[in-house]
Amino acid sequence: MRAFAQLFLSLDETNKTNEKVRVLKDYFLSVPDTDKMHMLALFTGRKPKRPINSTLIRTWAMELSHIPVWLFEESYQVVGDLAETISLLLPQNTISNSKTLTEWIAEINTVGARTEEEKKQWLIESWGMQDSQEKFVFNKVLTGGFRVGVSQNLVIKALADISKLDAATLTHRIMGNWMPEDYTFDQLIAEQGASDDISRPYPFFLAYPIQETSEKQKSPEELHGSLGDAAEWQAEWKWDGIRAQMIKRDGKIFIWSRGEDLATEKFPELHPFLNALPDGTVLDGEILSFQNGQPLPFNVLQTRIGRKNLSKKILEEGPVAVIAYDCLEYGGEDIRNKTQVERRAILEQLQQETDEPEIFRISELINFSDWDELAEIRTRSRSMIAEGIMLKRKSAHYQVGRRRGDWWKWKIDPLSVDAVMIYAQKGHGRRADLYTDYTFAVWDGDKLVPFAKAYSGLTDEEIRKVDNFVKRNTLEKFGPVRTVKPQLVFEIGFEGINRSTRHKSGIALRFPRILRWRMDKPMEEADTIETLRGML
């Protein structure tokens, strides 16, 4: 695993894209094929099952490092990463090991079935032969929190360079339901797609935002300037649901989420129409909860995603349907290189043939003759329970990943209020040991009621200043949370607002984040709970 640990370190040690690709190539060229596949699995989110729960791992780490529980917890606050905290606290070793990544993962996969005592012995022995970088990476795999600071695109690029296959093909081949134990490197880079995995989805095509910051409104003239003639574009509502790819092949159906989770069983309502599709069909669309033919806000769907078992009650309260907007495979043929208009025609035909038009819906095209008219229509997004408008060039192919040019999302501005920061907590990762997670409140009479937590939207420089403020203006400490002197005002943006019985304020926000620091506003001028209720 030394090579893998070194890979991780080397990727950390550079910010240059070319250098990262070089490091990845060096790794691929220096390790056995099975290690390559295990690395790919880990880098694309296919982690082994957790063999030991993290409470036990913590307990044994504390025992070995001879520190009390509270100090372990505070160390974790400082480091912001459990795997790293443990690797820093454990004693240093002089013994080393020469096990490969494949061998370590095989051990991790078998130890899960052993007794607690055996697990402990195995873990302590393993830590005892790893240097601190290996320990860190090993803990990362073990605790399941494996994320790397390198995009999948770079891994694909390195792989493409050494295999001479093109990036789009490789991106497709590493999608879906494979395990490193039974998918070989030879299969991955074989000249002919030797793939017989009928569940494999296509890489999603993702849109770029048309206005990358919410403050800069694009005018119809600017749209014309950058996108050209409105007649070359089709427009649809941007639905706020779960992006999904639905597959029917060889009589079997598969539903994939954007995060490459196989979610077939989560959406039983969709099964009848999918089963009725002709074999060799792949659809792209949005899954939403519906009631009386109307889409429901995202939070209804959200309660359902979290559940392990779908109770009858949940199925009745938030029945789902799909709004389809693209077709990627038809008659067993990959049609991603047909134009948007051609694919749309096939999709429409499929939808007309369904017996379940209430479940297999189609994303209606918006009629518009110029950008002015579309800008006007966009203002009605919220009443459509939509997040804005999607623009797709009529000649667009279905591409791989996020690409500029042919698909754009034109979201509406978020709702916003001015709120006072009242609690702060330290962040994780690169925000470790800095107060970056804040709770915000609005006025209810002369009291401040908390209504939202947010931890993004400030620049590093602003974070440093707020962190400094928090450290100097702490009123009380509750574990990791500090009560802060109410003073700083921030503009909080959010995509939606709903009633909630779980929150003190009686409301729940969708995707709250900090839009900006209102240094100009005294806290007395922050918004009130009535303002928020008025938005319901």
Next chain:
Amino acid sequence: MAKKPLLEFTDRGIYCAQGLFYIDPWLPVDDAVITHAHSDHARMGNKRYLAHHYSEQVLRYRLGADIQLQTVEYGETVMKNGVEISLFPAGHVIGSAQVRLSYKGEVWVVSGDYKVEDDGISTPFEPVRCHHFISECTFGMPVYKWKAQTDTFNEINTWWRQNAENNVATVIVGYSLGKAQRVLQNLDLSIGKVYTHGVIENTNEALRRNGIILNPTERITPLTTKEEVRKGIIIAPPSSVGTPWMRRFGPYDFGYCSGWMSIRGAKKRRAADRGFVLSDHADWDGLISAIDATGCEKVYLTHGYTASFSRYLSEIGFDAHEVHTLYGGDENEEEPKADPVGDDSSEVKISDLSTAADIGEAKEEGLI
């Protein structure tokens, strides 16, 4: 009536009422004993200063050539109103000292900043027996454990050599007093020449005037070309990161030297190409062994993780107390500014600086 302690923590600094002097005060006073010349410990505006001989030229350079300054050697004694003052090596930077006070058989020691590892250039730390020990704890958490500096310097030299082979300039960033000279003295000069930012070279010159022998350096001037520094290494202060001054030497690889670099998140935040774990402060084990070696009855923790560290010390049997001070200017504040856009980026407005320490540092780096 309870006896008044020899040292008190006041809003001007650590005060000795019996001897009528302050140690590292942060507001102007008549008599200031200075542990070391970093801007959060040695501030302007005091009437009289007392410091170690090796700090003299740096203090005069930073605070003014005409300051009224008395210097002493380590172990030498100065009496003030019956209080015996002497300085002992703190190993933090050249000329850094712990201040030992003795009055009627009671001994207090103020650590200033310190590290226990011998860096080969500062006089090595010496434990001093005392009843009361006032200690820093910048890195008072068990996740901070330094490796031997030879390991870190091997990494730095290997990295420099690689860059030189690839024809990429090497920039290494560290605080101008301390880290800069520590790095300078441990570079492998067979690889190339050492170039310095003006602020660092000013400090080097002050130290050379003080008789300290440093490796040869070349000051970077507007005439220095990027071609000539390509095989060399540039030592620069944190405030120069991302400024046009640094960018003109591109392509370069930049490395950051600090104790904070041992945490991945902190390293990422600085967006350095390389982070080297190198600190002029004691690590967790260093702090505990140093405190233990004083044999003190009471220990007071000033800047750093004071709350956690004093709690831990109490649990393992020390009589430990947390004290609020305004120190913590060097490693705490040494974050480089985010990559600026405009060309006047090296300008810092006084209103942007939140503490006196910030202003001190900005001034020292020649930004205001």
